[in-house]
Amino acid sequence: MMKQHKHKMYIKLFAAICAIVMSFSSVSIATAAVKDTDVDGLTDEGEINIYHTDINNPDTDTDGVSDGQEILNGTDPLNAGLIIPQEENFTDPGIFGKPEQFPWYLARAAGILAFILLSASTIFGLVISSRAFIKIVPGVDAFEFHRTLSFASVIAVILHFTSLFFDQYFRLTPAEALVPFLFSRTGIVASAGYDIRIPLALGVIAFYLVIVLVLTAEFRAKMAPNMWRIIHYVSFTAYPLFLLHGFMSGTDSKEGWMRAIYILSVALVASLIIVRIVFRTLIPAIRRVRSSFVKDEASSGTPLS
């Protein structure tokens, strides 16, 4: 009964965390979508993806007319004096003016949510395995959280890539989402400057590794402990893969808040790996060496200092 109540509490807490993260990332993406760094009347997103103008320079071609005004006038903001033929004139409708872009916004928000959930799951896993925080976070609670986070992250990843099936730009196919390296369209460069094909394959591989982790955690009781442990070490490969995937393929990798999320995640995971090495390897090794010294001294009859 008590256990069931606790479980319900976890689920509620968890749903609240997901809702907060999802709203945070949606608002951040929406803010990024309407951000206009150089205040020239064009959003940064429009300048990067549609007009290819400089987001930090209100007058990219330095002809004295701002980029936004040039678009309104029908002149080319990249070439002083050049008039764009009428049919090539673009307008920048902003986030709500293009409902066809919603799948893309959803894919990004779900990708960020998946990244945060998987990072949190990795962090809880390290908290459990280092055994350094057992008094602060009891093992059972940490394990329950670790499991729930991993499970929820799978749902977020599925939402993340299935949204891209409906995105008119990516037009991702189910096969491309499930077979690593199948996505072969060239010329798609992400905001961090990387061709998207390799990072995409890393994301697909990471997804399979996460599935393996979640399934083996569910069937842990039926597996030999060593077998389970070896498979669970896969998590150390999954983490760098989805980290690289997100950073190298994400539209938001250039945003300060997204970088802060990546940096915080890496800092926590790296510190906990160090804590784990200290508590699980170094301290037991020192204790072993000390106790063998004590034994030697006792058997040779030398008084202990």
Ligand code: HEM
């Ligand atoms: C463990 C699995 C995965 C995680 C944690 C993950 C997470 C992320 C994150 C954090 C981003 C950056 C979002 C942004 O900057 O707005 C991203 C981008 C992306 N992901 Fe994933 N992803 C995973 C798997 C996949 C899979 C299987 C696919 C399908 C092929 C995929 C396709 C994409 C695409 C196309 C982008 C670029 C979207 C954009 O920002 O324009 N991801 N992912």
